Each structure stands twice: as C-alpha cells, then as structure tokens.
Amino acid sequence: MNEPAIARFDTRRELEAHWNALLARAQGRLDLFDPDFIVWPLGTPDTEARLRAFLHDGGSLRLALHATGHIERNCPRFLRAVRDYSHRVECRQTPRSLRHLSDSFALADGLHAVRRFHCDHLRGEAAFDAPAEIELPAHRFEALWEESLLTLETSVSGL
Template sequence: MDLDESGVYPFASHAEFGNHLRACVERSVATLHMFDPDFSVFPLGASDVDALLRDFLRTGGHVRLAMHRTGHIERNYPRFLRLLKDYSHRIECRVTGRNLHQLTDSFCIGDEVNIVRRFHSDHMRGEAAFNMPQSAEISAERFRGIWAESLPGLHATTTGL
C-alpha cells in the first residue's frame, strides 16, 4: 500500500489490525491519538512498532493514549515503558474514570486523517481508513471527549516523575 494512497480497508484478524496500525503510525507526522480499554491487542511491545514510534516522536510527533486500565501495558510492554521514559515530553497517557468504562470501541487516529478502528474491543473486526479525514472525524471527537474526562496515568516511572 502506497503511503499516499487513500481508501477504506476492512479487517477481521489480529494480523490485519497490526499491519494497519503500523501503517497508521508510519503515515502520521504530528499526532497519534489512541483509545482502547487496555491496549492488550495493540502491538506496543513489538520491536518494529517501537522503532516506528521512536521515529515518529524523534521528528516532533506527539502521542496520546487513553485507557480504562494500565496493567497490561505495565506488565507486558517494557519497550513502550522505555519509550514513555525516553519521550515523556511527547507522550501523554490518561486513565478513564468509572463513568466511561462502558466504552468498548478501540482506535488509533493519525493526524486526524488516518484511522484504524475496531468496532468493539472484544473482537478484531474493524476498518482502517487512510487520507480520509471524514472517516476519522467522529472518533476524533470521541477521543477529545474521553481525553477531557480522563485523568493522568501510566507515568514514565512508578513515582510518576
């Protein structure tokens, strides 16, 4: 898939989700906004995703993650925790309050024009859309609302410093 190519791509497997997520990170320049209940299916611990995120952050990008629970990342993604420590000035993580725990979708929005979205966090079925701001618009608005209602969480160190 050419990085300039636009389109919507349905997916139904973990592998397809991971490939589209990598493409979303690779296509993004300024912002990555991600929401998932716990990020357990996001390949944040993979070495190639770590390299893509490091390149994105090194060139000035900013990452925001919102989640219900941080435990999976803390236990299973040491690479992402190192990334958070190395780029704490460019990565923000927030945790939702109980009032938002009914939210079960999952998405990554790149520059508000690219999106990889699973319709429900318990299933792999979803779609990716690239260079299509209208496809990312509703989820981007949802993310802004989730972000505003969430509190800082998942810090670079256990003390949050």
C-alpha cells in the first residue's frame, strides 16, 4: 500500500479533481452520501464513463441521499448508468429523522475518501491510501444506510 496522502480543498475545481482521482482508484465499492448531490459532478460525461468502467469491472455503488430531485432532473447520464448496472447499484433515501445530517462524502474500498465538512460549503478533505481516515465516515455511512429506504429504482419503462 502507498503512503497516505491527505489534501484539503475549498473550490469546486479541487473537489472535482479529487472526485476524479477517487473514481480512478476505486476497484470494489463506492459509498456516496450527500443531502442532494447538487455539487457532485454525477451528471458529467467523464463521471458516467468512469462509473460505467468501474461497474463493468465488477464494482458496486451504494448511494444515500436526503432528496432525489436534483439527480432525477439533472443527471440523466448517471440515471442511465444506474439503470444499465442496476444489479451493481443501490440508491437509498434517508428517513426524516436523519435529514439533519449535513456532511457529504464519497468512499472507495475502505482506503480513499473525498469529504465535504458541510453540504453548504465546498471546504473539505481528500484522503487516499488512508484507511484510518476512512473509518469514521464508513461507520457513519453504514449506520445511515441501514436506516434508509430504497429509491431511484428503475423499471421497464424507466424511473
């Protein structure tokens, strides 16, 4: 394993660069949480291509969120990938009791993370090859995942 690398960020460009680096490193599992994913570039062609490659190679994606509206309206590429790889993707919506959670993070393979400290700000931290840094957000993700309900399901006619 490589030496842990931790970098702070506070701009959209830096967030997207760290997101792309995380996707490039992801091999087995991606766990994503954000209240609405407005800031994350889920709808871009680059993200779609990287996610499709990740899922095609056997990866799995779990996405948890409070509100689905932004993704449903603005991320058709992401939704197509979810539909095409529905056997490897699960999306869940948090219950009202968890809607106060305001952090945001993407975790890959228990080794890499991109975290925004609060969903209203771009300030955050990226950690690569740093399992100790992933432990707390991974635990938080598992807890909210267990409480959340299935959403963004696909059907024969689409969503």
